Amino acid sequence: xxGIPARTPVVNDLVVKFANVNGTGSASAxxxxxxxxxxxxxxxxxxxxxxxxxxxxxxxxxxxxxDQGYLARREGVDIMVSVNPQxxxxxxxxxxxxxxxxxxxxxxxxLRLMRDDIDFIGLPLTRICLEEYKDxxxxxxFKNVIYVxxxxxxxxxxxxxxxxxxxxxxxxxxxxxxxxxxxxxLGFQYAKRNFTCPLHVTVESRPMGDYILVEGNDACGxxxxxxxxxxxxxxxxxxxxxxxxxxxxxCKRMRIDPGxxxxxxxxxxxxxxxxAMGMVIGANWNGARAFTATSGPGISLxxxxxxxxxxxxxxxxxxxxxxxxxxxxxxxxxQQSDVLACAYASHGDTKHVLVFPSTPKECxxxxxxxxxxxEQLQTPIIMLTDLDxxxxxxxxxxxxxxxxxxxxxxxxFNAEQLESMSERFGRYLDxxxxxxxxxxxxxxxxxxxxxxxxxxxxxxxxxxxEDGEEYVANMERLLKKFETAKSYVPAPVxxxxxxxxxxxxxxxxxxxxxxxxxxxxxxxxxxxxxxxxCRIRAFPFADEIVDFINSHEQVFVVEQNRDAQMRTLxxxxxxxxxxxxxxxxxxxxxxxxxxxxxxxxxxxxxxxxGSQRKKAAAAKA
Amino acid sequence: xxYLRPEFRHPQLPxxxxxxxxxxYEGALSTLCAGCGHDSxxxxxxxxxFEMSIEPHRVAKLSGIGCSSKTPTYFLGKSHGFNSxxxxxxxxxxxxxxxxxxxxxxxxxxxxxxxxxxxxxxAHAVRRNLNMVYIVMNNGCYGLTKGQDSATADVGSCSKKxxxxxxxxxxxxxxxLELGATFVARSFSGDKDQLVPLIKAAVSHRGFAFIxxxxxxxxxxxxxxxxxxxxxxxxHLEATGTVDFVPMREEITACYPNQTSEEVTLHDxxxxxxxKMDDKLNVRSRNSAVERMKNYKDRGRILTGLLYMDPDSxxxxxxxxxxxxxxxxxxxxxxxxxxxxLQNINDSLR
Numbered sequence: 001x002x003g004i005p006a007r008t009p010v011v012n013d014l015v016v017k018f019a020n021v022n023g024t025g026s027a028s029a030x031x032x033x034x035x036x037x038x039x040x041x042x043x044x045x046x047x048x049x050x051x052x053x054x055x056x057x058x059x060x061x062x063x064x065x066x067d068q069g070y071l072a073r074r075e076g077v078d079i080m081v082s083v084n085p086q087x088x089x090x091x092x093x094x095x096x097x098x099x100x101x102x103x104x105x106x107x108x109x110x111l112r113l114m115r116d117d118i119d120f121i122g123l124p125l126t127r128i129c130l131e132e133y134k135d136x137x138x139x140x141x142f143k144n145v146i147y148v149x150x151x152x153x154x155x156x157x158x159x160x161x162x163x164x165x166x167x168x169x170x171x172x173x174x175x176x177x178x179x180x181x182x183x184x185x186l187g188f189q190y191a192k193r194n195f196t197c198p199l200h201v202t203v204e205s206r207p208m209g210d211y212i213l214v215e216g217n218d219a220c221g222x223x224x225x226x227x228x229x230x231x232x233x234x235x236x237x238x239x240x241x242x243x244x245x246x247x248x249x250x251c252k253r254m255r256i257d258p259g260x261x262x263x264x265x266x267x268x269x270x271x272x273x274x275x276a277m278g279m280v281i282g283a284n285w286n287g288a289r290a291f292t293a294t295s296g297p298g299i300s301l302x303x304x305x306x307x308x309x310x311x312x313x314x315x316x317x318x319x320x321x322x323x324x325x326x327x328x329x330x331x332x333x334x335q336q337s338d339v340l341a342c343a344y345a346s347h348g349d350t351k352h353v354l355v356f357p358s359t360p361k362e363c364x365x366x367x368x369x370x371x372x373x374x375e376q377l378q379t380p381i382i383m384l385t386d387l388d389x390x391x392x393x394x395x396x397x398x399x400x401x402x403x404x405x406x407x408x409x410x411x412x413f414n415a416e417q418l419e420s421m422s423e424r425f426g427r428y429l430d431x432x433x434x435x436x437x438x439x440x441x442x443x444x445x446x447x448x449x450x451x452x453x454x455x456x457x458x459x460x461x462x463x464x465x466e467d468g469e470e471y472v473a474n475m476e477r478l479l480k481k482f483e484t485a486k487s488y489v490p491a492p493v494x495x496x497x498x499x500x501x502x503x504x505x506x507x508x509x510x511x512x513x514x515x516x517x518x519x520x521x522x523x524x525x526x527x528x529x530x531x532x533x534c535r536i537r538a539f540p541f542a543d544e545i546v547d548f549i550n551s552h553e554q555v556f557v558v559e560q561n562r563d564a565q566m567r568t569l570x571x572x573x574x575x576x577x578x579x580x581x582x583x584x585x586x587x588x589x590x591x592x593x594x595x596x597x598x599x600x601x602x603x604x605x606x607x608x609x610g611s612q613r614k615k616a617a618a619a620k621a
Numbered sequence: 622x623x624y625l626r627p628e629f630r631h632p633q634l635p636x637x638x639x640x641x642x643x644x645x646y647e648g649a650l651s652t653l654c655a656g657c658g659h660d661s662x663x664x665x666x667x668x669x670x671f672e673m674s675i676e677p678h679r680v681a682k683l684s685g686i687g688c689s690s691k692t693p694t695y696f697l698g699k700s701h702g703f704n705s706x707x708x709x710x711x712x713x714x715x716x717x718x719x720x721x722x723x724x725x726x727x728x729x730x731x732x733x734x735x736x737x738x739x740x741x742x743x744a745h746a747v748r749r750n751l752n753m754v755y756i757v758m759n760n761g762c763y764g765l766t767k768g769q770d771s772a773t774a775d776v777g778s779c780s781k782k783x784x785x786x787x788x789x790x791x792x793x794x795x796x797x798l799e800l801g802a803t804f805v806a807r808s809f810s811g812d813k814d815q816l817v818p819l820i821k822a823a824v825s826h827r828g829f830a831f832i833x834x835x836x837x838x839x840x841x842x843x844x845x846x847x848x849x850x851x852x853x854x855x856x857h858l859e860a861t862g863t864v865d866f867v868p869m870r871e872e873i874t875a876c877y878p879n880q881t882s883e884e885v886t887l888h889d890x891x892x893x894x895x896x897k898m899d900d901k902l903n904v905r906s907r908n909s910a911v912e913r914m915k916n917y918k919d920r921g922r923i924l925t926g927l928l929y930m931d932p933d934s935x936x937x938x939x940x941x942x943x944x945x946x947x948x949x950x951x952x953x954x955x956x957x958x959x960x961x962x963l964q965n966i967n968d969s970l971r
Contacts, residue, residue, distance in 0.1 A: 039971070208971075211971070212967050212970035212971055213970055213971070214970045222966065225956075225957075225958065226957055226958065226963070228953065228956040228957060230719075230720070230948040230949070230951060230956065231716060231719045231720060231948060233712070233715070233716055233719075250958075254958040254962060255955075255956070255958075257944055257955070260944070260945065262942055262943060262944045262945060263941065263942055263943045263944060264943075264944050264948065264951055264955050264956065265943070265948070266719040266938075266941055266943045266948060267941070268715060268716075268719065268749070268937070268941075270712065270745070271741050271742065271744075271745040272741065274709060274712065274742075275709070275711075275712035275715070275741070275742055275745065276712075277712075278705070278706075278709045278711075278712025278713045278715070278716065278742070279712050279713070279715045279716035279719070280716055281705075281713055281716060282683075282703075282712065282713035282714060282715060282716025282717035282718075282719075282720070283716035283717060283719050283720040283948075283949075284716070284720075285703060285713070285716075285717060285720075286681070286716070286717040286720035286721050286724075286949060287720055287721065287949035288716075288719065288720030288721070288948050288949040290716060290719075290720070304706055304709075305706065305709065308705065308706050398967040398970075399963050399966065399967055400963070401957075401959070401960050401963050402960075403959060403960045405953075405957075406953055407952075407953060440701075441701075441721075441949065442678075442681045442700070442701035442717070442721070442724060443678055443679055443681070443701070443721065443723070443724050444678070445678060446676055446677070446678050446699070447678075447699055450677075450678060450698070450699050450700055450701050450702075451701065451702075452693070452694060452701075452702040452703075452704065453701070453702065453703040453704065453705075454702075454703075454704040455704065455705065455706055456704065464694070
C-alpha cells in the first residue's frame with residue numbers, strides 16, 4: 001500500500017534540488033533551470049551547496065520557486081533530481097512526504113533506499129546519452145541538459161523560455177545551440193512519453209517584474225568599477241575570489257583607455273592577505289581608490305593593517321564575503337560570523353565602520369558608496385556580505401546610477417589651497433569640529449603639506465610624540481569622527497506591521513537574514529503575532545536603531561552565527577540591557593529560513609504570553 | 622642623539638640646478654645612537670637627492686618598523702613619509718606605486734624588517750620588479766629591543782652579549798639576485814663615496830633596485846667577534862670597483878687607468894660607469910654576480926659595490942600594462958562607465 005499522502009495541485013510553490021558530482025558541468029544546466037523560472041516571472045532563489053573541492057565530491061543546487069516574492073531558502077524538497085549515486089541515500093531521505101525522487105535508472109536502484117511515501121521517477125540518463133552521443137565529454141555534459149528537459153515536462157515549464165535561454169547563452173557559438181536544444185527535447189519527450197505530466201507541483205508564468213538575477217560578488221565588482229576604484233590588491237579565498245574576478249571582467253570591458261589601449265586600473269594578486277591590505281592602504285594613501293575582498297581567515301591577517309589605517313586615518317575599502325566557522329571552518333558554507341572580528345579588528349582601542357548589504361543591488365550601491373565613505377571619513381570601510389549573497393544568483397532590483405553623481409573625495413588640500421595657506425598644515429587638526437582632519441596626497445606641493453604617516457602616536461602635526469594628553473586628545477577625536485560617521489552611513493530600514501502604532505514584537509536583522517526575516521513576519525502574522533522589523537545597514541549604529549529597540553516590548557536579533565555577535569555589538573555600543581535582546585541564531589552553514597525565524601520568535605512570544613496568562617490567572621485566584 | 626644641528630645656515634650655501642640647497646633635503650634631527658651607521662646612510666640619501674636635483678616632494682619615503690625604519694624622519698623633510706608596520710613596507714609601496722607611477726619610491730628597511738618578519742613581502746616586491754629603491758640598513762641585530770641576533774647575523778658572529786650566532790645567515794643581496802631583482806648592490810655605511818653613486822643609479826633604474834648597506838650598530842653589535850662592526854667590515858671589504866653615476870647628457874669623465882671599465886646606460890639616459898677592481902665580474906650577468914659573491918664569501922671577504930643590473934627591465938606597470946597617466950589622476954570621466962552601460966548590464970542579467 002502506498003504511503004503517499006493525498007496530493008492537491010500546487011502551483012508556483014516548490015523546492016527542487018539537484019544532486020550532482022562536482023566538476024561534471026552540472027552548474028550551467030542547473031543555472032539554465034533557475035534562470036528559465038526567473039524569466040517566467042517567478043521568484044527564484046537558487047542555492048549552490050558545494051564542497052571545498054575541485055572534482056568528484058557531491059554538490060547540490062537547490063531552487064526555491066514561488067510567486068509571492070519570497071527569496072529565502074525553504075526547508076523540504078519537493079523534487080530531488082539525483083544524478084550522484086554517492087549521496088543518494090541522504091538525498092532520498094531529504095524529500096518531503098508526497099514528493100518525487102528522480103534518478104538515473106540506467107542502473108537498478110538500491111532497493112534499500114525505497115520509501116513508500118514518495119514517488120520514484122526513473123530517467124535513463126546514461127542510457128540515452130550512450131545512444132545519442134559518441135564523445136565521453138558530451139555524454140556527461142548533455143546528461144545534465146536532458147534532466148532539465150525532463151523537469152520542464154514534469155512541472156510544466158514554458159519550453160520556449162528554455163530554448164530562448166540556450167540561444168542567448170550560446171550567442172557567438174551558434175553551433176552549440178542545436179545540440180543543446182536537442183538534449184532538452186530528449187528529456188522533455190522521454191518524460192512526456194513515460195510519465196503522467198505534469199506532476200501535482202507545477203509552475204505557471206507570471207508577468208515579469210523589474211528584476212535582475214546576479215551574484216552579489218559580481219555586483220560588488222561592478223560597484224567598484226562605478227565607484228571609481230583603480231586599484232585592487234587581493235589574495236584568492238573562497239567565497240570572495242569572484243569579487244575581484246568580476247572587477248577585472250568589467251574593467252577589461254569598460255576601463256581600457258580608448259586612446260592608448262592601456263588599462264585604467266591595476267590589479268595585483270598579493271602574496272597573502274597582509275600584503276593585499278598593505279597595497280590597498282598604500283594606494284589610498286597616495287590618492288587612488290583601492291579595495292580588496294576577502295573572507296574570515298583574511299580578516300584575521302588583515303587586522304594588523306586595519307589597525308594602522310584606523311589610527312593613521314587612511315581610507316580603505318574591504319569587502320568581507322563571510323564564510324562559516326573559526327579557522328578554516330566550512331569554507332563553502334555561509335555565515336554572518338565576522339561581525340565582531342571586523343568591528344574591532346586589530347589591537348588597542350580600534351573600531352571600524354561596517355556596512356551590511358542584503359541584495360545584489362545593495363552590494364553594488366554600498367561598494368560604490370564605500371569609496372566615498374572611506375575618503376570622507378578617512379578610515380577603512382568594511383562591507384560584510386556572505387557566501388549566500390556573494391556566490392548565489394540572487395534576484396534583485398536592477399542596478400541604478402545617477403548620471404550627475406560625482407565622487408566624494410573628502411577633505412584633501414590641493415596645491416592651490418596649500419599655496420594660499422599661511423598657517424602650518426596640521427594633518428590631524430580638527431579644523432571643522434567633526435573629528436575629520438584634512439589630508440594631502442604625496443607629491444602635491446614642493447614645500448607645503450608634506451607630513452609623516454605613522455602608526456605611532458603623534459601630535460596634530462603628525463610629529464611623533466609619547467605625550468599622554470596628546471594621545472588622549474587624538475583618540476577622543478577619533479571617537480568624535482566615529483560619531484560623525486553615523487550621519488554618513490546607510491540608514492536602517494524599518495518595516496511596521498501597523499503604520500500607526502508599534503507592534504509588540506520588534507525584529508532586528510541584517511544582510512542575508514533579511515529575506516527570511518521579512519517572510520517570517522508574514523508567517524508570524526498568520527499565527528496572530530504582529531512584528532515590526534529593523535534592518536541594520538551599518539555600524540556605527542544610527543539612533544533609530546536604539547529607538548526601535550526601546551519602543552518594542554519584545555526584541556529579537558536574527559543572525560547567522562553562534563555567539564549572537566550583532567547582539568553583543570548592540571549591547572556594547574548602545575549600552576543596552578542584554579536581557580532586552582532575544583537571540584535568533586542559525587549557524588549550520590546553510591542560509592537561514594523563514595520557518596526557523598518564525599518558530600524562534602513565536603516560541604519566546606508564546607512562552608511569555610503563557611506565563612503572563614498564568615500570572616493573570618494566579619492573580620485572579 | 623647623534624649631533625646638534627644649528628638652525629642657522631650660511632646664506633650662500635651651494636644650490637643645485639633647481640635652486641635648492643642641501644638643507645632642503647634634510648629632515649628632523651636623528652634620535653639614533655651617536656655613531657649609528659644609519660645616520661651616514663641618511664646623509665648619503667640627502668647628498669644623492671641634492672646632487673641629482675630631484676624635487677623633494679617628488680619622492681615618497683616609506684619604511685617598516687625598527688631603527689632603520691625611523692630614518693625617513695631624518696631625511697627629505699619636504700617629502701611625504703610613511704612609517705608603516707613591521708615588515709610590510711613593500712606592500713604599502715606596491716599600492717602607492719600603483720596609484721601614482723610618477724613619484725620616486727624610496728623604501729628603507731632593516732635586516733629584521735626585511736630578512737625576518739618581512740621576508741615574504743620583500744621576496745614578492747622583488748619578483749614583481751616594483752619600481753622602487755629598497756635600502757636595507759643591515760646591522761645584523763635588533764636594536765630597539767636591545768641587541769638580539771637578526772637573520773643576517775653570520776654564523777659564529779658574536780653580539781654584545783657574547784653568544785656566537787648558531788644559525789645560517791640570510792644574504793639579502795643573494796636572495797634578491799636569486800629572485801630576479803634587476804639592480805643589486807651592496808655597500809657600507811662608512812663608505813659614502815661608494816654609496817652615493819649607488820643610490821643615484823638605483824633612483825635612475827626602472828625596476829626594483831636593491832642596496833644592502835652594512836651599517837654597524839654601535840650599541841649592540843660593534844664589539845670584537847661581530848662580523849658587522851666597523852672594524853671587521855673595514856678590514857674585510859673588497860669593492861667590485863669604483864662606481865660613478867653620470868646623469869643624463871653629461872659627459873663621462875671618470876677615468877681610471879689600468880682597470881677594466883664597464884658602462885651601463887639607464888632608461889633615462891644616465892650612465893653608470895664602473896671602474897672594476899675585479900675584472901671577473903660582469904655586472905650585466907646575474908650568474909657572474911652570484912659566482913663572485915660566493916667566491917669572496919668563501920675567502921672571508923665582503924664584496925661591495927654594484928653587483929648586477931639589467932637596465933632594460935620591465936617594471937610592474939609595464940607588466941600589467943597600466944595607464945601611463947597616474948591612476949590617481951583619473952576622474953569620473955575615465956572611471957565611471959555611466960548609466961547607459963549599466964542599463965545594458967541590467968538587460969544582460971534578465
